[in-house]
Amino acid sequence: MTAAVSKPNNAIDAVGLTKIYGSGNTEVVAMRDATMHVSQGEVVALLGPSGSGKSTFLTSVGLINSPTCGQISIGGRLIQDGETAHVNLRSFRRQHIGFIFQKSNLIPFLSAVENIQIAMELNGESKRAARQRALTLMDYLGVADRADNLPSMLSGGQQQRVAVARAIANQPSVILADEPTAALDGHRGRQVMELFAKVAHEQGAGVIVVTHDHRALDVFDTIYEMEDGLLRQQSSHSLAAQSQAD
Amino acid sequence: MNLATKDIRHNLGRFALTAVGIGMLLMVVMGMGGIYRGVVEDATLLIDNVGADLWIVQRDTRGPFAELSRVSSNLVYRAKAIPGVQTSREFVYHTIQRQRGGTPVRIAVLGLSCPTDRGEWIPLTAGRPLGQAHFEMIVDRTLGMPVGEQLTLGKETYTVVGITSNMISSGGDGLAFFTIADAQAIQFETPGEAVRLERAARESRGEDFELAIQQPMILDNAFRPSAQLPGVARPQVSAVVVTLLHGTDVESVAETISGWGDVSVFTATEQRELLLKGSVEKVRRQIGLFRVLLTVIAAIIMALILYTLTLDKIHSIALLKLIGAPNSVILGLILQQALILGFVGYGIAYLLGQQLFPKFPRRVILADSDLLQLAAIVLGISVLSSFLGIWKAMKVSPNEALS
Numbered sequence: 001m002t003a004a005v006s007k008p009n010n011a012i013d014a015v016g017l018t019k020i021y022g023s024g025n026t027e028v029v030a031m032r033d034a035t036m037h038v039s040q041g042e043v044v045a046l047l048g049p050s051g052s053g054k055s056t057f058l059t060s061v062g063l064i065n066s067p068t069c070g071q072i073s074i075g076g077r078l079i080q081d082g083e084t085a086h087v088n089l090r091s092f093r094r095q096h097i098g099f100i101f102q103k104s105n106l107i108p109f110l111s112a113v114e115n116i117q118i119a120m121e122l123n124g125e126s127k128r129a130a131r132q133r134a135l136t137l138m139d140y141l142g143v144a145d146r147a148d149n150l151p152s153m154l155s156g157g158q159q160q161r162v163a164v165a166r167a168i169a170n171q172p173s174v175i176l177a178d179e180p181t182a183a184l185d186g187h188r189g190r191q192v193m194e195l196f197a198k199v200a201h202e203q204g205a206g207v208i209v210v211t212h213d214h215r216a217l218d219v220f221d222t223i224y225e226m227e228d229g230l231l232r233q234q235s236s237h238s239l240a241a242q243s244q245a246d
Numbered sequence: 247m248n249l250a251t252k253d254i255r256h257n258l259g260r261f262a263l264t265a266v267g268i269g270m271l272l273m274v275v276m277g278m279g280g281i282y283r284g285v286v287e288d289a290t291l292l293i294d295n296v297g298a299d300l301w302i303v304q305r306d307t308r309g310p311f312a313e314l315s316r317v318s319s320n321l322v323y324r325a326k327a328i329p330g331v332q333t334s335r336e337f338v339y340h341t342i343q344r345q346r347g348g349t350p351v352r353i354a355v356l357g358l359s360c361p362t363d364r365g366e367w368i369p370l371t372a373g374r375p376l377g378q379a380h381f382e383m384i385v386d387r388t389l390g391m392p393v394g395e396q397l398t399l400g401k402e403t404y405t406v407v408g409i410t411s412n413m414i415s416s417g418g419d420g421l422a423f424f425t426i427a428d429a430q431a432i433q434f435e436t437p438g439e440a441v442r443l444e445r446a447a448r449e450s451r452g453e454d455f456e457l458a459i460q461q462p463m464i465l466d467n468a469f470r471p472s473a474q475l476p477g478v479a480r481p482q483v484s485a486v487v488v489t490l491l492h493g494t495d496v497e498s499v500a501e502t503i504s505g506w507g508d509v510s511v512f513t514a515t516e517q518r519e520l521l522l523k524g525s526v527e528k529v530r531r532q533i534g535l536f537r538v539l540l541t542v543i544a545a546i547i548m549a550l551i552l553y554t555l556t557l558d559k560i561h562s563i564a565l566l567k568l569i570g571a572p573n574s575v576i577l578g579l580i581l582q583q584a585l586i587l588g589f590v591g592y593g594i595a596y597l598l599g600q601q602l603f604p605k606f607p608r609r610v611i612l613a614d615s616d617l618l619q620l621a622a623i624v625l626g627i628s629v630l631s632s633f634l635g636i637w638k639a640m641k642v643s644p645n646e647a648l649s
């Protein structure tokens with residue numbers, strides 16, 4: 001339906017993404033012709049019921065899970081066209097994309113601070129500088145006192161915050177978060193959302209956050225909703241209604 | 247940041263246990279190699295220590311270490327008469343199994359031609375060489391007899407006067423050194439009743455004998471020791487060992503002796519070869535094969551361990567891929583752990599072996615060349631066996647971090 005539109009000042013251009021899992025009898029169309037443009041500094045919320053395809057969309061945009069068809073451009077550059085990748089996805093992810101996933105985000109044998117450090121060290125940062133920045137981020141997220149603990153010794157919410165710190169550590173141009181605040185209380189959840197907004201505005205990153213937490217929707221610039229694999233943008237009217245309903 | 251050591255520290259107990267397991271396995275491999283060396287060394291030790299240039303044995307036999315060999319003891323004088331021969335000694339060697347304190351003990355009996363040879367060449371760890379012509383012995387440490395212990399063999403009682411170590415027969419039995427006369431007495435020891443029966447038989451044979459009928463006195467001879475009987479062979483020895491004067495051509499002396507119809511002659515090198523190719527060959531091959539088998543098993547077990555170690559980390563590996571870690575980082579993680587495991591295992595094997603091997607009934611010799619060879623093998627195994635894990639890690643998709 002849409003031609004591949006990508007503007008240089010867009011952080012993310014996902015055009016006509018379709019994902020079909022399996023084949024024949026077991027075929028599942030998890031995502032159907034999904035299109036989304038996120039400009040630099042924009043923070044997008046993605047809502048939708050369970051199984052609607054939110055994670056599928058996010059992992060496609062995050063270059064982890066190639067779509068069956070459709071194009072993904074990051075920073076105006078075509079990266080993925082259907083199942084064909086135009087760059088080394090792994091090193092592209094390392095440099096440009098920060099992730100927070102629904103669960104088990106951290107490497108169990110590394111301490112909290114090392115989990116953040118490793119992302120920066122892989123990106124060529126010196127050990128010292130990486131540790132310094134990791135501690136600063138942890139301090140900002142209120143988990144600095146847990147720096148040397150293993151993930152298994154952290155609460156779910158603390159783990160999520162460490163994952164947030166790791167996702168933004170390399171100052172990525174794209175941040176993708178799949179229910180990052182599910183394990184956090186209202187206040188902390190809001191704080192994390194505000195942090196995303198801050199990073200987006202300061203670094204010009206495009207941010208997509210899957211959330212069920214309607215209380216913090218006002219932080220977002222745009223709201224999309226997914227249902228049965230179909231993606232559509234919500235009008236600002238229904239947005240206000242939704243905020244009120246909570 | 248070194249991921250391999252971080253992971254090991256996180257799973258220290260498990261890793262240590264695995265390393266000990268691998269260490270013990272490698273210790274067995276190491277021990278097999280050491281036993282192999284020990285068998286070869288022990289087999290040739292006696293030949294080397296006796297220091298003979300030539301061994302004269304019964305015609306067409308392969309000498310006392312391979313089979314039963316009997317030569318007349320007067321062969322000593324025949325050999326001595328050959329130009330170039332420096333010394334010529336009787337050699338008596340046979341193995342006995344007796345009961346000592348309720349447990350069976352196998353002793354390789356070796357006769358020294360006292361008084362020229364009192365066993366001065368035997369390295370003693372305690373006591374002294376033989377001091378008298380009878381009833382003394384020097385024993386190997388493995389026989390477990392202290393100086394002063396008395397052992398009754400046949401009709402006589404022998405006292406331990408010296409202890410030596412690492413004097414083992416090719417069969418693995420400890421050596422005991424006696425004088426030739428004692429060694430023969432032990433070998434040909436006959437119970438009193440058997441002697442009496444033999445003398446009675448002799449007498450009755452003599453009664454039918456023409457000469458005895460004419461000269462009845464001749465029958466008295468029947469009751470004398472067989473050694474004193476006219477026309478009866480003297481007690482025999484296993485072999486005669488000969489040393490040559492410096493500068494004498496071994497081959498030419500051997501040539502001369504091989505002309506005698508009743509004996510065969512071997513040089514020390516030939517005797518060594520005979521032993522290695524003969525009596526210890528099967529043991530050697532058996533142990534060698536076992537060693538190869540154990541090495542293969544160690545490789546398979548290590549591969550499985552490294553594979554499961556990788557499986558345990560598969561989620562972390564997927565996560566690393568997800569955050570963009572290049573393959574080299576993941577490969578390094580697995581390979582380094584494999585090498586650390588191999589290295590630590592080898593160290594444990596070595597240290598454990600140092601403690602345990604001396605307690606083995608047979609000698610375990612850890613030669614430097616064998617240790618180096620094993621180290622190289624362990625290195626190879628570590629690298630090869632990590633391939634299975636690496637293959638698994640390369641195959642995992644970053645997606646798996648999400649489930």
Ligand SMILES: Nc1ncnc2c1ncn2[C@@H]1O[C@H](COP(=O)(O)OP(=O)(O)OP(=O)(O)O)[C@@H](O)[C@H]1O
Pocket residue numbers: 021022028029030048049050051052053054055056057
């Ligand atoms: N690997 C897969 N193989 C087959 N089907 C899959 C796979 N992953 C997801 N699906 C299917 O695709 C559909 C969308 O799944 P997805 O995980 O994107 O939903 P979601 O919106 O993230 O749900 P939730 O809110 O529960 O996380 C579901 O019907 C799911 O069963």
Ligand SMILES: [Mg+2]
Pocket residue numbers: 054055056102178
């Ligand atoms: Mg999901």
